[in-house]
Amino acid sequence: MCGIVGYKGKNNNAIKVVIEGLENLEYRGYDSAGIAYLKDNKIYIEKETGRIKNLKENLNLKEKTNLAIGHTRWATHGIPKKINAHPHQVGKFTIVHNGIIENYLSLKEELIKNNYTFKSDTDTEIACAYLDYIYKQEKDILKSLQKLIKIIKGSYAFGIICEDDKDNLYALRSSSPLIIALGKNENYIASDVPAILKYTNKYIILENYEIAKISNDNITIYNKELQEVNKTINTYEEKYESNTKGQYEHFMLKEINEEPDTFEKTINSCLQNNFKDINLKKYTNIHIVACGSAYHAGLVGKYLIEKFANIKVYTQVASEYRYEKTFYDKNTLVILISQSGETADTLAALRKAKDNKIDTLSIVNVFKSSIARESKYVVYTKAGSEIAVATTKAYLAQLTLLIALTLNLSKKTINKEQITKIKEQITNLIKKDDYKTIANKIYKAKNIFFIGRGIDYALCMEGSLKLKEISYINSVAYQAGELKHGTISLIEENTPVIAILTEEKLIEKTISNIKEVKARGAHTIVISNEEIKNDEYDEIIKIPKTDELLQQLLTIIPLQLIAYEVAKLKNCDIDKPRNLAKSVTVE
Numbered sequence: 001m002c003g004i005v006g007y008k009g010k011n012n013n014a015i016k017v018v019i020e021g022l023e024n025l026e027y028r029g030y031d032s033a034g035i036a037y038l039k040d041n042k043i044y045i046e047k048e049t050g051r052i053k054n055l056k057e058n059l060n061l062k063e064k065t066n067l068a069i070g071h072t073r074w075a076t077h078g079i080p081k082k083i084n085a086h087p088h089q090v091g092k093f094t095i096v097h098n099g100i101i102e103n104y105l106s107l108k109e110e111l112i113k114n115n116y117t118f119k120s121d122t123d124t125e126i127a128c129a130y131l132d133y134i135y136k137q138e139k140d141i142l143k144s145l146q147k148l149i150k151i152i153k154g155s156y157a158f159g160i161i162c163e164d165d166k167d168n169l170y171a172l173r174s175s176s177p178l179i180i181a182l183g184k185n186e187n188y189i190a191s192d193v194p195a196i197l198k199y200t201n202k203y204i205i206l207e208n209y210e211i212a213k214i215s216n217d218n219i220t221i222y223n224k225e226l227q228e229v230n231k232t233i234n235t236y237e238e239k240y241e242s243n244t245k246g247q248y249e250h251f252m253l254k255e256i257n258e259e260p261d262t263f264e265k266t267i268n269s270c271l272q273n274n275f276k277d278i279n280l281k282k283y284t285n286i287h288i289v290a291c292g293s294a295y296h297a298g299l300v301g302k303y304l305i306e307k308f309a310n311i312k313v314y315t316q317v318a319s320e321y322r323y324e325k326t327f328y329d330k331n332t333l334v335i336l337i338s339q340s341g342e343t344a345d346t347l348a349a350l351r352k353a354k355d356n357k358i359d360t361l362s363i364v365n366v367f368k369s370s371i372a373r374e375s376k377y378v379v380y381t382k383a384g385s386e387i388a389v390a391t392t393k394a395y396l397a398q399l400t401l402l403i404a405l406t407l408n409l410s411k412k413t414i415n416k417e418q419i420t421k422i423k424e425q426i427t428n429l430i431k432k433d434d435y436k437t438i439a440n441k442i443y444k445a446k447n448i449f450f451i452g453r454g455i456d457y458a459l460c461m462e463g464s465l466k467l468k469e470i471s472y473i474n475s476v477a478y479q480a481g482e483l484k485h486g487t488i489s490l491i492e493e494n495t496p497v498i499a500i501l502t503e504e505k506l507i508e509k510t511i512s513n514i515k516e517v518k519a520r521g522a523h524t525i526v527i528s529n530e531e532i533k534n535d536e537y538d539e540i541i542k543i544p545k546t547d548e549l550l551q552q553l554l555t556i557i558p559l560q561l562i563a564y565e566v567a568k569l570k571n572c573d574i575d576k577p578r579n580l581a582k583s584v585t586v587e
């Protein structure tokens with residue numbers, strides 16, 4: 001949520017590096033963007049609403065500059081308009097910020113009493129002004145930053161330029177992620193490594209309350225006592241790939257087409273490592289905690305683990321879990337699932353478990369992200385970088401990993417032939433063109449319902465989320481048997497109802513529910529691995545039948561592609577849906 005990039009170096013391409021970096025971070029927020037750069041010993045600021053391409057039009061990327069900070073915003077305080085875009089400048093300081101300053105109102109009151117005035121509605125401008133206010137007393141940048149840490153509350157990653165020291169770029173963080181990357185005669189700050197991977201793969205992770213002072217050829221990290229800290233220099237393993245859509249119209253479609261490989265890589269990596277560092281046998285009580293699609297993957301995991309491993313699993317969204325009363329025992333394992341590894345609520349849930357001395361296992365896609373680093377155990381999904389805000393391949397990778405975990409917890413096995421076959425079946429399902437036909441029939445609807453029972457209901461949750469996040473059609477996932485207890489009143493002539501039927505023993509039950517909505521005028525679309533009589537639906541998408549442990553890897557494909565085709569017909573901005581961000585680092 002919000003992306004930060006900063007550059008200090010001798011190579012004179014600060015604007016270019018920062019803008020390219022922001023383009024790589026645009027998935028973190030895209031309602032406005034801005035940059036501050038040093039030219040002729042003066043700091044210039046450019047801001048624009050909307051995408052980074054709008055900002056880019058106002059800039060000369062070839063301008064010779066050697067210090068810059070940039071920001072792509074997901075609005076928290078203040079609507080998305082130019083004045084609220086970062087960087088913010090007050091007195092001697094210019095800053096970019098990712099996070100939320102919780103006590104900004106009381107700080108604002110104090111600043112107003114001290115004659116500060118404000119242009120924006122943001123908490124960031126207050127933090128910037130407060131830093132300037134402290135600096136007027138301290139007259140030392142590091143001491144001022146140290147004091148700022150003691151005063152501001154909330155989450156933050158800051159990139160900071162001070163008028164009085166244009167030879168250095170400063171940074172500090174608490175909760176929101178920030179890395180410092182090391183180049184040749186130049187150094188960088190960024191919200192994550194891929195932003196600057198074109199230039200370097202060497203980086204330092206800034207921990208909470210650490211301050212970085214960055215010059216062309218030197219990086220010094222201080223703790224909150226202002227003592228120098230020795231930091232490990234990490235190497236980012238993945239290669240730099242320019243994020244292009246290739247032959248595809250959207251990243252989402254490209255990423256759906258990468259799902260067969262994602263499945264294969266993730267399952268093979270799991271089967272090789274086989275959770276060997278974890279004594280899984282000891283856990284008799286599992287909690288799965290996550291947000292959004294990752295939570296939906298967790299719901300599928302619950303069905304699989306309970307059914308095949310006979311272990312009790314409690315699932316909860318992280319924003320609830322972090323505050324609710326939780327029942328732990330000495331054999332509890334808390335599993336956190338997160339693509340980004342930075343989601344603030346999931347991170348807080350992880351910390352809650354750790355505070356209660358409970359073992360934690362994270363299922364994460366981004367290497368060495370905060371959740372990965374703070375968990376007792378971590379297993380990585382192998383989805384590679386995912387650009388589309390609506391997740392597809394990373395979700396499928398999470399399902400795959402939960403299958404591998406279930407194999408380890410139970411007596412179930414799968415063989416190489418099954419892996420090859422599933423990969424082939426996923427590929428064939430992606431190639432089907434039924435989805436456009438279905439999309440054409442439903443894209444004008446105001447409400448769309450997804451119904452299913454058991455594991456199919458968990459998949460309905462994800463199908464419904466996918467549809468609403470990218471097509472803006474109101475959509476609800478319902479347990480098929482529960483619909484008649486109220487919600488059925490919303491079914492009108494032609495309301496689309498998408499029913500998933502893959503669990504053999506529940507198929508007849510769900511068919512009865514389809515009949516109930518059909519009798520009230522619904523347009524019914526069935527996704528099933530069984531033969532269903534043709535008077536029991538209006539449309540059908542047949543999917544292959546496979547082992548129950550693996551079935552959901554096939555069921556999800558039509559759901560993702562129906563959402564995609566509907567959004568395309570509605571001319572929506574598929575890869576960057578309104579109001580969303582891919583990495584949600586605020587509460």
Ligand code: G6P
Pocket residue numbers: 291292293294337338339340341342343346389390391580581582583584
């Ligand atoms: C955001 C994204 C969702 C994602 C959720 C959890 O809301 O838009 O697509 O599922 O965060 O993200 P995580 O990175 O923790 O999987």
